[in-house]
Amino acid sequence: MGNHSDGSPNHSGTVATAGQNEVEKFQDPGLPPHRLRLADTDPVAAKRAERQVAILFGTSVIGTLVFLVAYFAIDLGDDTSIATIRTQNLLLGLGTAFAMLGIGTGIVHWAKALMPDHEVSEERHAIRTEEDRQAAVRIVDDIVDETGIKRRPLIRNTLLGAVALAPLPALAIFGDLGPRPDKALAHTMWAPEGDKLKRLTRDPDGTPIKASDVTIGSAFHVIPEGLNELHEGKLNEKAKAVVLLMRLDPNSLNPSEGRESWSYNGIVAYSKICTHVGCPVALYEQQTHHLLCPCHQSTFDLTQECKVIFGPASRPLPQLPIAVDAEGYLVATSDFREPVGPSYWERDEHERLINS
Amino acid sequence: MKALSQKRRHPLAAIALLLMGLLLTGGLYAVATTVNQAKADTTSFSASDVEQGGKLFAANCATCHGMGASGTQDGPSLVGVGAAAVDFQVGTGRMPMQMSGPQAQQKPAQFNAEQTKQLAAYVASLGAGPAIPEANLLDGKGDAANGGELFRVNCAMCHNAAAAGGALTRGKFAPALAGVSAEHIYEAMVTGPQNMPVFNDSNVTPEDKRDIITFLKTIEANGSPGGADLGSLGPVSEGLFVWVAGLGVIIAFTIWLTSRTS
Numbered sequence: 001m002g003n004h005s006d007g008s009p010n011h012s013g014t015v016a017t018a019g020q021n022e023v024e025k026f027q028d029p030g031l032p033p034h035r036l037r038l039a040d041t042d043p044v045a046a047k048r049a050e051r052q053v054a055i056l057f058g059t060s061v062i063g064t065l066v067f068l069v070a071y072f073a074i075d076l077g078d079d080t081s082i083a084t085i086r087t088q089n090l091l092l093g094l095g096t097a098f099a100m101l102g103i104g105t106g107i108v109h110w111a112k113a114l115m116p117d118h119e120v121s122e123e124r125h126a127i128r129t130e131e132d133r134q135a136a137v138r139i140v141d142d143i144v145d146e147t148g149i150k151r152r153p154l155i156r157n158t159l160l161g162a163v164a165l166a167p168l169p170a171l172a173i174f175g176d177l178g179p180r181p182d183k184a185l186a187h188t189m190w191a192p193e194g195d196k197l198k199r200l201t202r203d204p205d206g207t208p209i210k211a212s213d214v215t216i217g218s219a220f221h222v223i224p225e226g227l228n229e230l231h232e233g234k235l236n237e238k239a240k241a242v243v244l245l246m247r248l249d250p251n252s253l254n255p256s257e258g259r260e261s262w263s264y265n266g267i268v269a270y271s272k273i274c275t276h277v278g279c280p281v282a283l284y285e286q287q288t289h290h291l292l293c294p295c296h297q298s299t300f301d302l303t304q305e306c307k308v309i310f311g312p313a314s315r316p317l318p319q320l321p322i323a324v325d326a327e328g329y330l331v332a333t334s335d336f337r338e339p340v341g342p343s344y345w346e347r348d349e350h351e352r353l354i355n356s
Numbered sequence: 357m358k359a360l361s362q363k364r365r366h367p368l369a370a371i372a373l374l375l376m377g378l379l380l381t382g383g384l385y386a387v388a389t390t391v392n393q394a395k396a397d398t399t400s401f402s403a404s405d406v407e408q409g410g411k412l413f414a415a416n417c418a419t420c421h422g423m424g425a426s427g428t429q430d431g432p433s434l435v436g437v438g439a440a441a442v443d444f445q446v447g448t449g450r451m452p453m454q455m456s457g458p459q460a461q462q463k464p465a466q467f468n469a470e471q472t473k474q475l476a477a478y479v480a481s482l483g484a485g486p487a488i489p490e491a492n493l494l495d496g497k498g499d500a501a502n503g504g505e506l507f508r509v510n511c512a513m514c515h516n517a518a519a520a521g522g523a524l525t526r527g528k529f530a531p532a533l534a535g536v537s538a539e540h541i542y543e544a545m546v547t548g549p550q551n552m553p554v555f556n557d558s559n560v561t562p563e564d565k566r567d568i569i570t571f572l573k574t575i576e577a578n579g580s581p582g583g584a585d586l587g588s589l590g591p592v593s594e595g596l597f598v599w600v601a602g603l604g605v606i607i608a609f610t611i612w613l614t615s616r617t618s
Contacts, residue, residue, distance in 0.1 A: 037618065038617070090583070112616075214559075285524060
């Protein structure tokens, strides 16, 4: 680049302007002066560098030996305690690390300290000539001519058709990513089967819960009856249907109109799936009656029907309407009255569908 | 047998049969029902324990909990909380509270074992509540695998999957469980201290509680299989380590690679 600091407009820059032949050529600064290293001048230093490289390669050898000894000498046998496995893993890891690092650092140190370090500049090749370009064009023309693709439209068209159709199987493959869940998102296992209401059962063993078991301050982790008997799609169903069951003083609940019968003696059941992005909301504080989502700190107030009082969630947790059956067990009187979990495009439509 | 069959038409036979049936179902129910085994557990405490406990209570606890533990504006009533709650709160030093705050902090216990027992005896005498657990439930010789599953379902969301503790709302937190005695773990489950929910015996049976204690003692004894666990806090501490130490090593290598040897 030109020197801007001399204030002379005629000598600024290397680019020639139109109609101005006075071009100041860029001066090749050349290579910086070669600076000799210690090992280049002092044979003792060279010898020392040589030993250092040898030590690094030796470290690699030791690392490999440590690996082999750890692999073969530590007998995992039948009785493998965590302590034995941990020792072996540690030695295998350290052995591999030093085996690789020893070779790598050794070569780099060798190159930096001992190998010749003259700066070399490589000259640029001339750009290809016009004849070369035209020769390439001739080759392409020859190919078009010799294949006869212009003269034989049948071949050309069938080829085009084949190439156009070949990607179609990909559609089928991507189609297997579906089907879209559609209405499956709107329903859970809590929906009664005919007249039979689903019982609330304990996670993970699936035993039913009596209303009298739920003392004040209790929190039960609940799955629907029959979930453990599912053979297919159990996790998907569980992910939608998990419920947290809690009992508080009935006077501290403030049910809105139409929801008075959804609880039983202060026992309430709410979906455990956060309405923000679907983490399990299960951090229950029995004195403040707050439910906290561990992912983004959305906080729901149980005494206000799980209204959001802090955090990014936009809707209250869906409540599961519960009652007690003839034998004293808790049952869900219906499915959730809205889709559980985070928002999705068809959610409003599904909510209307559920409540129609 | 013949005499019995002759008496079956006796006018009182129906009443006798009804009485027998009621006694049988009542007895069976009493045996089968296990909800918290709520009983005024005064059997293991002597009358002098209760008396001494009453004096200790009046001197140390009544300021907040009121005379007779009936509760004031500053502290809840303790009627019916049971001996387990006292043993937990006083035994871990949470009570008497040092100061008011989001939650009572653990600190060196202020009463010795004898005094704690006397206080527990006094509070247990006020009303039925969970008793101090039997020693055979605390031996840590249950099924650690089952305990682990129950821990992940019921406890891990607050106490962390490795029982390292975690934050709750507004300054409250679930404490780490390493170093907590089996007795205190059991009592915490059964009484639900402060904001912890209650896990009564019909929710998590005594044997399941024993399994959970076994699991906690097992992971505490085994330590972390992967070496340094960095507090078992997951991506926060692990990420910090990788960003600082891992990237630090890479930067050091690049500087070394491009530097000139002297």
